[in-house]
Amino acid sequence: MSQSYFDTENNGHKSFELPGARPHYNPDRPGQVEHIFLDISLDIPNQSYAGSCSIRLLPIRNGIDRLTLDAVNLNIKSVQIDEVPQNFDYDGEKLAIQLSEATEIGKRLLIAIAYSVTKPQRGIYFIQPDKHYPNKPTQVWTQGEDEDSRFWFPCFDYPGQLSTSEIRVRVPKALIAISNGELIDTTEEGNDKIYHWSQQQVHPSYLMALAVGDFAEIQDEWKGKPVTYYVEKGREEDAKRSMGKTPRMIEFLSEKYGYPYAFPKYAQVCVDDFIFGGMENTSATLLTDRCLLDERAALDNRNTESLVVHELAHQWFGDLVIIKHWSHAWIKEGMASYSEVMWTEHEYSSQEADYYRLLEARRYLAEDSSRYRRPMVTHVYREAIELYDRHIYEKGSCVYHMIRAQLGDELFWQAIQTFVQDNAHKTVETVDLLRAIEKATGRNLLFLFDQYVYRGGHPDFKVAYSWDGDANLAKVTVTQTQAAETNNGSKDLFDLKIPIGFGYTQNEEPTKLKTFTVRVNEREQSFYFPLENKPKFISFDVGNNSLKTVSLEYPLPELKAQLEFDPNPISRIYAAEALAKKGGLEATQVLSMSLKKDPFWGVRVEVAKQLAQINLDQAFDGLIPGLKDKNSYVRRAVVEALAQIKTNESYKAIRGVVQKGDPSYYVEAAATRVIGAIASANLEEKSKEDKVLKLLKSVLEEKAGWNEVVRSGAVAGLAELKTSEAALNLLLEYTKLGVPQPLRLAAIRALGNISVGQSALNLERILERLTELAKETFFLNQVAVAASLGQMETPKAAGILRSLADQTADGRVRRYAEEEISRVQKNIGSEKTLRQLREEFDQLKQQNQELRSRLENLEAKSKQH
Secondary structure, three states: EOOOOOOOOOOOEEEEEOOEHHHHHHHHOOOEEEEEEEEEEEOOOEEEEEEEEEEEEEEEEOOOOOEEOOOOOOOEEEEOOOEOOOOOOOOEEEEEEEEEOOOOOOOOOEEEEEEEOOOOOOEEEEEEOOOOOOOOOOEEEEEOOOOOOOOOOOOOOOOOOOOEEEEEEEEEEOOOEEEEEEEEEEEEOOOOEEEEEEEEEEOOOHOOEEEEOOEEEEEEEEOOOOEEEEEOOOOOHHHHHHOOOOHHHHHHHHHHOOOOOOOOOEEEEEOOOEEEEEEEOOOEEEEEEEOOOOOHHHHOOOOHHHHOOOOHOOOEEEEEEEEEEHHOOHHHHHHHHHHHHHHHHOOOOOHHHHHHHHHHHHHHHHHHHHHHEEOOOOOOOOOOHOOOOOOOOOHHHHHHHHHHHHHHHHHEEEEHHHHHHHHHOOOEEEEHHHHHHHHOOOOOOOOHHHHHHOOOOOOOOEEEEEEOOOOOOEEEEEEEOOOOOOHHHHHHOOOOEEEEEEEEEEOOOOEEEEEEEEEOOOOOOEEEEEEEOOOEEEEEEEOOOOOOOOEEEHHHOOOOOOOOOOOHHHHHHHHHHHHHHHHHHHHHHHHHHHHHHHOOOOHHHHHHHHHHOOOOOOHHOOOOHHHOOEEEEHHHHHHOOOOOOOHHHHHHHHHHHHHOOOHHHHHHHHHHHHHHHHHOOOOOHHHHHEEEEEEEEHHHHHHOOHHHHHHHHHHHHHOOOOOOHHHHHHHHOOOOOOOOOOHHHHHHHHHHHOOOOOOOHHHHHHHHHHHHHHOOOHHHHHHHHHHHHHHOOHHHHHHHHHHHHHHHHOHHHHHHHHHHHHHHHHHHHHHHHHHHHHHHHHHHHHHHHHHHHHHHHHHHHHHOO
16 A cells, blocks of 8 residues: 655654554454455445345354454345355444354355445445536445455455455446446446456455456556556556556566566556546456656656556565564565565666665655654554554664665575465465565564564664874764763663765765775774775765764865765765754855766755755855756755745845746746745735735636646645735635545645734634535645644644544544644644744744854855965
């Protein structure tokens, strides 16, 4: 599965376990489910269906007289076993069948349950046009992970049960139905068509899927197996642009994992209103239709490619090798996320892959520092879906990379291939991965798993360097700042082998690194290295393979040299961060040069961010050339960096981007967002606010464009005009039903941001609107409402969040709402005085910056004489 996340800020390491969390275990197994057969007829206009679910069960023990299945809000009509009616109890969540004859080992049972469902709460979703959205397609699709299959058919709903499956479904003749496995039959009856799909490989109930719609079908293939893309008619070109690399990806992963793609076909179906990015149902992945790219979006949107390879990787990690319990989900989600890194390396370059991995690490680090810290494997939670966070995706990916760095490429792939081959069509836990590594390589990596998987956290390194010219000794001091200085901090220490490189440059020759590996295992250690000559720069953790944070305390010349000459882009980025911390004119000039010259766009993106951290006017001069960078990711970063510099000059520069436009949607979106922020900082001129309002309004009226990216930027820009009633009125318009969904979600979120500067009367209007919106049941709407309320500074916001948490059917929404309540409480505390202080501080900083910039200039001039 692939998700989008919404970060919430709580500082200090909050507990992952919320009140009500408890240990979860798989239930006892009455026997082996061998086959599940669903036979249903859809009634789409009434959002309902009826039919039967048959389960073939092979008992493991004698004398069981009661079977309990998961079945939520289903209308159970009858239960038969081997065609004999049985008594049953049903409480709306569990279906308990009293067996008229107790089980015998080896004697199969065929359980047949007739049932119907009307307006299901989740599990299966009916999408159709209505008066607000007359152009919506008619679709039906399912989503089982984690425990939602029980909402659409009765089952033993946990991943430890694997069986073959088939689905026969009756739909209106105009629609197509796609499911797992292969299509074995279609028949037409009157105005209906019956599709019969069969999946011969075992899989868990959460991967059984159905997607129905009036799709265009685009056919491709890999080694004779069909590879198909289903999209709304009229989007065929977008489909090829977005998913066309799939056959090459199947080839790549089959080779890497040492196991040819195991299923009879691979279908990708893009559906409307999907609640995730994608879901890896066996051989029938569902994707959000928002991943479909038009030509302009394809310029700088690799997210779709990553999503496609992520869900495809799950066909091995997740569908072929299946986790036995949700607590081990990192095995599949971490590998699917790491496959995004591997594909980036294969398709683009190792530099791109390094940078991709840094961005993954940062997403995990943000969750760890601001949301909670947890072990990657834990079975204590309220609902399993809470586990689907950045610890199992992004941290999981980084841990797979650390395993690769420990073993080296050859042994790593041997270990992964052993794991897949030994466990194909079976369930696994984390220990099985350790066993496969040991079997294939003889290496025991439990020390690594103990530090990164079975406990939370990571090392925070501070690295200092000095050179002793008399003795020709380099001294490197490494501190693990995450551990307390007292003895009991030792439980937070990491014990790792870290390579430290010393860089030498000669005229035009490539940089040479002399590397030593040291064991870092204490809170503070100093290492001494005898070297023939003083090194140009120092590279800590050569290759940057360890998941960590690092702050470099080197002298300026060494940092400059590292930014210019270190061959590893991540090391150059760490150097840029350290230079920006030092500040001053020299650092500004070095960073400005790097923004022009660094060969890798990822470094230029990060340098732009760092320049904005330096409070000197010269930083602005250094950024401006970046607006013309040939890479759109860099232009976007420069636009966002200029938002930090709230001056008339930066306003003019950004206004130019908004008026002229940019080939990239994302650059335009960033500019429309940023211009609001810059203008609001300089609102002594009322006229400027009016101009910006007019500008953003024209964007909203004239720019449509892909997935509403640009107009959503304009909405976020309006929200920055926090004291403007006109901006608020516009935003409220865009929260109405009928507004395209991505834009509407952006407007809902924006209400929270604009609320903090509005009058008491307008604040009431915002709260009223959010109270209304909180009643909508769609997952993404509820998340947007929670995020919006979390930005507010009134106790009433906490009240609405509380009722949202109590009423939502979704465990994640409940969790977000509760986290946002504590954020509101933090906001209320001292907010008014803080904001005044902050504004005064900003003004002082501005004056100070002008003085410092002049001073730096004078100093620079006096040096020239």
